[in-house]
Amino acid sequence: MRLSRSGDGARLQMGAVEVQTLADLLTELVDDLTADPGTAGTNGTTGTNGTAGTSGSAAPADPVHARLFPAAYADAEAERGFREMTESGLRTERVERAQRCLSELAGAPSRVAGLARRPRQELLLGDEDCDRWMRVLNDLRLVIGTRLEITEDEDFASVDPEDPQSFSYVVYGWLTAMQDNLVRIRMG
Amino acid sequence: MEAVTAPSPTAMAIATATATATATAMPETEAVEVTEVSSDPDRPWITIVWNDPINLMSYVTHVFMTVFGYSKAKADKLMLDVHTKGRAVVSTGTRERMELDVETLHGYGLWATLQQDD
Numbered sequence: 448m449r450l451s452r453s454g455d456g457a458r459l460q461m462g463a464v465e466v467q468t469l470a471d472l473l474t475e476l477v478d479d480l481t482a483d484p485g486t487a488g489t490n491g492t493t494g495t496n497g498t499a500g501t502s503g504s505a506a507p508a509d510p511v512h513a514r515l516f517p518a519a520y521a522d523a524e525a526e527r528g529f530r531e532m533t534e535s536g537l538r539t540e541r542v543e544r545a546q547r548c549l550s551e552l553a554g555a556p557s558r559v560a561g562l563a564r565r566p567r568q569e570l571l572l573g574d575e576d577c578d579r580w581m582r583v584l585n586d587l588r589l590v591i592g593t594r595l596e597i598t599e600d601e602d603f604a605s606v607d608p609e610d611p612q613s614f615s616y617v618v619y620g621w622l623t624a625m626q627d628n629l630v631r632i633r634m635g
Numbered sequence: 636m637e638a639v640t641a642p643s644p645t646a647m648a649i650a651t652a653t654a655t656a657t658a659t660a661m662p663e664t665e666a667v668e669v670t671e672v673s674s675d676p677d678r679p680w681i682t683i684v685w686n687d688p689i690n691l692m693s694y695v696t697h698v699f700m701t702v703f704g705y706s707k708a709k710a711d712k713l714m715l716d717v718h719t720k721g722r723a724v725v726s727t728g729t730r731e732r733m734e735l736d737v738e739t740l741h742g743y744g745l746w747a748t749l750q751q752d753d
Contacts, residue, residue, distance in 0.1 A: 514746075517746050519734070519747070519749055532734075533738045536738075537742055540742055541742075582744065585691075585744040586744060588689055589744050592688070593689070597688050597689060598688050623691065626691060627691055627693055630691065634697055634707070
């Protein structure tokens, strides 16, 4: 993955494996968001999404769901109202921007570049595209990082290669680097 | 259900969420204006962003600049407050406005809440 400034935006170049990995992650994210029974919230059944925990709490019990759609209020009733008002819109927003990134990946032209002369796919991103990509990368990191129960001072070097989740740590680190680079390019 | 004592005249104008029984217990001839919550409607509401291990420091600064139009210096300071103190008040205003801010921040993946200032 290469990320560089280009005009007012950024040039993102990725190899085939990287494009495929990112596309798989985005597809999974869209599937999760559209399949989540938490969408039932619009029908006044918020908090009864199968994974709902203690009664009287409007916040979701599934940690990934809770991280993507955190509680706004400590008060359960106010929280329920807020969630009913906002969650389905936020969910739609997330799905749409992930789908937009997916179709950009699918349409990215391939160029032969670099010392290895291997083809890379290239995306030219304007300011708004950069913002959308960094939010989508953040969504992916929220999902993966929550599943991994990542901590602030996570030491990736200490991850055991035998750990069944070791690959997720690598992916998480890769997404983190990509997002951080994008933010820095955007901030100039 | 909590026991409810007779409301004083000044308290009658505001039926809080926890005191709905007060309103129903009053004579039917009395008109009761029901407004939302709050013992002191003049106290402003605040939006708080909480520290979390996933959101990047650079990204959080960028979000504060984008969402609130804050300068890089101000956004950086707020981000560092979140990072080192665990939380920071990032905006102040009406409850409706703060709900909008929290919703926007949730859209960026930040962990934000709102409450009335104390």
